[in-house]
Structures are given as C-alpha cells and as structure tokens.
Amino acid sequence: MCHLFAHQPQRDYESQTRSLRIDGHCTSIRLEIAFWDTLEEIAARESMSLGKFLTTLYNEVLDHHGEVNNFASLLRCSCLIYRSRNMAPVQEFKSAVTAILDAAE
Template identity: 90%
Template sequence: MCHLFAHQPQRDYESQTRSLRIGGHCTSIRLEMAFWDTLEEIAAKESMSLGKFLTTLYNEVLDHHGEVNNFASLLRCSCLIYRSRSVAPVREFKAVVAPILDAAE
C-alpha cells in the first residue's frame, strides 16, 4: 500500500505560505501545494480568483458560525470534501486493498 502514497510527487506535500487580505486584514496561510492546487481549481470552477474565493468562503463561515477558528484547517477539509465528491476511486488503491480485505474475512 505504501507505493500508492509514498510515490506521490514531493511538490504536492511541500508547503507554501501565501499572503492575502480578508475583511480588510492582511493574513498569511500555509498549506501544502496539493491543497493550493485544489483551491485554485475550485476557485476557477466558481469563476473567481483564488483571493476572492477564499474571502467568500471565509465570510460564509463567519456568517454561519460567527467566527472562524482555524481557517487553514477548514481549507484542507474543504479540499478533501471537494476531492471526495469529484474524483473517481483510484484503481491501484482498489487493487492493493482488495487482497487485504479478502485476507481479513
């Protein structure tokens, strides 16, 4: 199973800090490149710049919960939800998991 995860490009898990302005305040967010790529993809699907998308998401969370405790974690979870709903299962993963599940039964 490690081959599936260990062979991913190193760029995907290198982190990058980006500065942005939300609600008139400057802030910075540090995320792994795979998350930045996903956020850029979501923003493009919404016909927004990344900055506009992040500001919109921040404001929606603020309206819904009254505060935003950990925006970076919210962004990571949002990316996971987006990917889980938009990407088909990876065949290699099924091939690796199936024998393990059969052996456990």
C-alpha cells in the first residue's frame, strides 16, 4: 500500500502560494499543487475561472456559517470530497471494498 503513496510525483505535494482576489479583496493562499490542479478542474467543470469559483465558494460558506474559518483547509477538504465522488477506486482497493460490502450484507 505504501508504494501507492510513496511513488506519487513530488510535484503534486509541493506547495505553491497564489495571490488572488476573492470578492474584490487581495489575499494569498498556500496549497499543494495537487489541490490547485483539482480546484482548477472543479472551476472548469462549473464554467468559471478559478477566482470566480473561489469567490462563489467563499460567499456561500459566509452565507451559511456567517464566517469563513481557515479557507485553505476548507479548499483541501472540498478537493477531497470532489475526488471521492468523481474518481473510481484504485484497483488495489477494489477487492477490499468489495469484500467489505459483501460482509455487510
């Protein structure tokens, strides 16, 4: 199992700081490149620029919770949710998932 994680491209977990405008305010966000790639993919699927997508998400969180705590962590978790719903399980884990589901029946 560690082979799967240890052999991922180093580029994916290098961090990158980007300066952006969210709802007209300048800010910087530091995330791993894999998360930036995923956010760009999500924005494209929504037919938005990355800045527009982040502004929309920020405003929706603000409307729902009244404040936005740790936006970078929110973005990482959003990417994980997106990936978990849009990616097929890795082949090595398919049999384990099947076994768990069979045992639950």
